[in-house]
Amino acid sequence: xxxxxxxxxxxxxxxxxxxxxxxxxxxxxxxxxxxxxxxxxxxxxxxxxxxxxxxxxxxxxxxxxxxxxxxxxxxxxxxxxxxxxxxxxxxxxxxxxxxxxxxxxxxxxxxxxxxxxxxxxxxxxxxxxxxxxxxxxxxxxxxxxxxxxxxxxxxxxxxxxxxxxxxxxxxxxxxxxxxxxxxxxxxxxxxxxxxxxxxxxxxxxxxxxxxxxxxxxxxxxxxxxxxxxxxxxxxxxxxxxxxxxxxxxxxxxxxxxxxxxxxxxxxxxxxxxxxxxxxxxxxxxxxxxxxxxxxxxxxxxxxxxxxxxxxxxxxxxxxxxxxxxxxxxxxxxxxxxxxxxxxxxxxxxxxxxxxxxxxxxxxxxxxxx
Amino acid sequence: xxxxxxxxxxxxxxxxxxxxxxxxxxxxxxxxxxxxxxxxxxxxxxxxxxxxxxxxxxxxxxxxxxxxxxxxxxxxxxxxxxxxxxxxxxxxxxxxxxxxxxxxxxxxxxxxxxxxxxxxxxxxxxxxxxxxxxxxxxxxxxxxxxxxxxxxxxxxxxxxxxxx
Numbered sequence: 001x002x003x004x005x006x007x008x009x010x011x012x013x014x015x016x017x018x019x020x021x022x023x024x025x026x027x028x029x030x031x032x033x034x035x036x037x038x039x040x041x042x043x044x045x046x047x048x049x050x051x052x053x054x055x056x057x058x059x060x061x062x063x064x065x066x067x068x069x070x071x072x073x074x075x076x077x078x079x080x081x082x083x084x085x086x087x088x089x090x091x092x093x094x095x096x097x098x099x100x101x102x103x104x105x106x107x108x109x110x111x112x113x114x115x116x117x118x119x120x121x122x123x124x125x126x127x128x129x130x131x132x133x134x135x136x137x138x139x140x141x142x143x144x145x146x147x148x149x150x151x152x153x154x155x156x157x158x159x160x161x162x163x164x165x166x167x168x169x170x171x172x173x174x175x176x177x178x179x180x181x182x183x184x185x186x187x188x189x190x191x192x193x194x195x196x197x198x199x200x201x202x203x204x205x206x207x208x209x210x211x212x213x214x215x216x217x218x219x220x221x222x223x224x225x226x227x228x229x230x231x232x233x234x235x236x237x238x239x240x241x242x243x244x245x246x247x248x249x250x251x252x253x254x255x256x257x258x259x260x261x262x263x264x265x266x267x268x269x270x271x272x273x274x275x276x277x278x279x280x281x282x283x284x285x286x287x288x289x290x291x292x293x294x295x296x297x298x299x300x301x302x303x304x305x306x307x308x309x310x311x312x313x314x315x316x317x318x319x320x321x322x323x324x325x326x327x328x329x330x331x332x333x334x335x336x337x338x339x340x341x342x343x344x345x346x347x348x349x350x351x352x353x354x355x356x357x358x359x360x361x362x363x364x365x366x367x368x369x
Numbered sequence: 370x371x372x373x374x375x376x377x378x379x380x381x382x383x384x385x386x387x388x389x390x391x392x393x394x395x396x397x398x399x400x401x402x403x404x405x406x407x408x409x410x411x412x413x414x415x416x417x418x419x420x421x422x423x424x425x426x427x428x429x430x431x432x433x434x435x436x437x438x439x440x441x442x443x444x445x446x447x448x449x450x451x452x453x454x455x456x457x458x459x460x461x462x463x464x465x466x467x468x469x470x471x472x473x474x475x476x477x478x479x480x481x482x483x484x485x486x487x488x489x490x491x492x493x494x495x496x497x498x499x500x501x502x503x504x505x506x507x508x509x510x511x512x513x514x515x516x517x518x519x520x521x522x523x524x525x526x527x528x529x530x531x532x533x
Contacts, residue, residue, distance in 0.1 A: 144387075
C-alpha cells in the first residue's frame with residue numbers, strides 16, 4: 001500500500017513537471033500559431049484559434065516542412081516544387097520562393113484560403129486560373145522518400161550482417177528485427193498462403209509490413225524527420241492496397257475466376273439476374289478498398305485525437321489562461337495514454353494489412369473448397 | 370474534402386518509389402535474409418537430427434556394451450563352472466587311479482608276502498626237517514650206543530607182542 005502510494009506520488013509529480021514544460025511549449029505554440037494564422041490570413045486580424053484548421057494543417061500535406069517557429073521566425077525546410085503547366089512546361093523551384101504563400105512566383109500562387117487551400121494555382125496570361133500538374137516533392141513525398149531510404153538502409157545492412165554472420169546467432173539490429181521477419185514469414189505468409197507457395201509472396205509481405213509499421217511509428221514522433229502523416233494519407237494506403245489487389249489478381253487461378261463468374265450457389269441466385277456474380281465482383285474491389293480505408297482511418301484518427309487533445313488546451317486557454325493550464329493536465333495525460341495506444345495500433349494495423357493481403361493471396365490460389 | 374481525396378502527385382511518387390523499393394528490398398535484402406534464415410534453420414535442424422542420431426547410436430552402443438558385458442559374465446561363469454567340473458573330474462580320476470594303483474600295489478605286496486611267506490615256510494619246513502633229522506640222528510646215535518638196554522627193550526617189546 002505504501003509502495004503503491006509512493007509510486008503514485010512519483011507518477012503524479014512527473015506528470016505535473018511534464019505538464020509545466022509542455023504548457024510553456026503549448027503557450028508558445030499558441031502564440032506561434034496565432035502569428036502564423038495572422039500572417040497567412042492578412043485580413044483576419046484577431047487570432048482566433050480554429051481547431052479544425054489546426055488539425056487538418058498538421059495531418060495534411062504541405063510544400064515545406066515546418067519544424068519550429070521562434071518568435072516570428074519560421075524554421076522550415078523548403079522542398080522542391082515540380083510543376084508541369086500546359087503553357088510553360090516543366091518548372092522546378094524551391095517552395096521558399098512563395099515565402100509561405102505571401103508571394104507569387106512565375107505566375108504560380110500558393111492558395112492560402114478557400115476550398116483548394118494549400119494548392120498551387122497558375123495564373124495564365126489571359127488572367128484565367130488553372131491548376132498545373134503537380135508532382136512536387138511535398139512534405140509527405142519527402143517523408144516517404146526518407147522512410148523508404150531508412151528502410152532500405154536498415155534492411156540492406158541487416159542482409160549484410162546475415163551474410164557476414166552466416167549460421168551464427170543474430171546480433172544488434174538483426175536480432176531486433178528477426179522475430180518480426182520470422183513472424184511475418186511463419187505466422188502470416190506460411191499460415192495464410194500455404195507451405196508450397198508462400199516463398200514467392202514473402203518479400204512483398206515483409207516490405208509491406210515494415211513500410212507500414214515504420215511509417216506508423218515515424219508518424220508518432222512529433223519532430224522532424226518524423227511526424228508526417230504518411231500511412232494516414234489516403235493516396236499512400238491506396239497504392240498499398242493497389243499493390244495487394246494487382247498481386248491478388250495476377251495470382252488468381254482458374255478456380256478463383258471461375259468462382260467469381262459462376263459461384264457455387266443455387267441457380268436462382270445466378271439466373272436470370274446474376275446476383276451472386278455481381279456480389280463476388282463487387283467483393284473483388286471492396287477487399288482492397290477496405291484495406292485502404294482501414295489503415296488510413298486508423299492512423300489519421302490517431303493523429304486527429306492527439307491533435308484534438310492539444311487543441312483543447314488552446315480552446316480553453318482562450319476562455320481563460322487558467323482553464324488552459326488546467327485542461328493541459330488532462331490533455332497531456334490522455335495524449336500520453338493515446339500515444340501508447342498508437343504504438344500498439346501501429347503494429348496491429350501493419351499486421352492486419354499484411355495478414356489480410358496474405359489471406360487474399362491464399363484465397364486467389366486456393367485449389368478446392 | 371482534401372483528406373479523403375488522393376493527391377495524384379503523392380500517388381505518383383508513392384507508386385514509383387514504393388515499387389522500386391520493393392524491388393530493391395526483394396533482391397538485395399529479403400533474398401539474402403530469407404535464404405540465410407532458411408539455411409540457419411536447416412543447419413540447426415540437421416544439427417539436432419544428427420545429435421538425436423548420435424544419441425540413439427550411443428544408446429545402441431551402450432546397450433551393446435552391456436550385452437557384451439553380460440555375455441562375458443555368462444562366459445566367465447560358464448568357464449569357471451567348467452573348470453570346476455574338470456577339476457573335480459580330474460581329482461576324481463586321480464583318486465580312482467590312485468586307489469586302483471594302491472589296490473594293485475597292495476595286491477602285489479600281498480602276493481609277494483604270500484609267496485615270500487610260503488617260501489619262508491617251506492624253508493623253515495625243510496630246515497625243521499633237516500634239524501629234526503639231525504636231532505633224531507643224534508638221539509638215535511646216542512640211544513644206540515647202549516646195546517644192552519636196546520636189546521632188553523626189544524625183548525620187552527617182543528614179549529608184549531608175543532603173548533598171543
